[in-house]
Amino acid sequence: MSDPALAFRQLSYAYPDGTAALRSVSFALAPGERVGLVGPNGAGKSTLLLHAVGLLPARGAVLVGGLDPDRVPREVRQQVGLLFQNPDDQLFLPTVAEDVAFGPLNLGLSAADVEQRVATALAQVGLTGLGAKLPQHLSLGQRRRAALATVLAMGCQTLVLDEPTANLDPGGRRQLLALLTQLPGALLLATHDLEAVLQLCPRVVVLRAGEVVADGETAALLADPELMQRCELEVPWPLRR
């Protein structure tokens, strides 16, 4: 059997002030599998995503395609792309195109390859022709898509996304979900948007106070009113009887 695209094994993490953020989290994504990560605010979703690319020191293990992010961060970051919740944290260069090119240039690709990747990524997110724009001149929805383009241009097999639909207008959300549906790789989607999870991910992991409280089929778990209430979530509309 091939290595999982992304695996967390007994992963624990405490913030420097001692607050436990993750307690012995274990689950894995098969290559190409789409998994939703849901839970109340402060459950540890964003912290878990930072671990997926080795941005926080891990107690326990994180494995990306069998590789340890602490040991080979460069290789891991070629395999896993992380989309931050706030696009302004991700877009830091003067123009959108330069920002999308940042990752591929770090990979050491040739100028022609980089240009090709930038064009493809911008086309994927529907921002063709806006490469010369300054990030601050884009709407939030456009910035979110530009941030996604910066991750797509890395050519990662696995994407971990932090609240990609937050603050988007319904049209922008629909376009984003349509795009995510088309992407072939594995996907870990941390969000409060349970309808999006229902639409995109056959499987969901429920996190509460840093612990995995449920892991299973999305439609079954999200339809469980007792579980949803315990985790300060709501049964999404399509599943209500």
Place this chain on the structure above:
Amino acid sequence: MSWPLWAQLLAIAACGAAGLTLTRSLFAADATRAQLGLEVSRGDSLLHRTPAVCKLLGLLALAVSAALLPPAGLSVPGALVLLLLVAARLPLRAVAARAAELLPLALIVAVGALLRGDPVLFVATLGRALITVAAVVALTLSTPQPEILRAARRLGLPAPLVEIIALLLRYLVVVLDEANRLALGFSLRAVGPRDLRLARPLGRVIGALAVRSLERGERVHQAMLARGYDGTWPALQRAPAPSVAAWLGCGLFLSPLLAALSYWR
């Protein structure tokens, strides 16, 4: 001739008030991006089309000549800048607004000459500042930021410096938006008397802004690491080399510089 003490104090107070107004306007809830010189006028004049490399060199030449020429010679760079502003049909209101933001600083410097009883030097200092400010405004109003940065790289400004300026320009807007939100939240609830008692909570607001900016810096760094950043930036794009015609146009701005140099020889 020296000024009486009361006049000196008055002048210093006026400069202080001007400085305060400037600072306030930067942090006021309605501070717009245009005030900070972050927007570019759309236009298709010769100035808009001139390569940024030439414009940057021209600006440098103008600024140096404005600083070196004797008061009587300032009319040459002054006329050149005025010619530029008019020929490029830049919105003069925007030019005036930006100049007004920067001039209080010049006033603070110039008032020293006035206090020493040298009105000619006072006017000359203000004139030098005005010429330089107007030239800067002509550059920033006619050139998109990324082009200025690429031109700076082309002219050999060290990469780390250009990177710092690029980050500064990018996040100035973001931090300003954050400051506006904080200021709005503050003013909506600061309904009591508006006096010195507000200084303490206002200090906390500024502290909160500093903390949030630091945290943002941390997240930006993480986002860079997540995309394979290893401490070196892949080069920012460099501007292409300008044409001969552009260089010849640029030479026009070197004439006051040459005049200045010959004066000091």
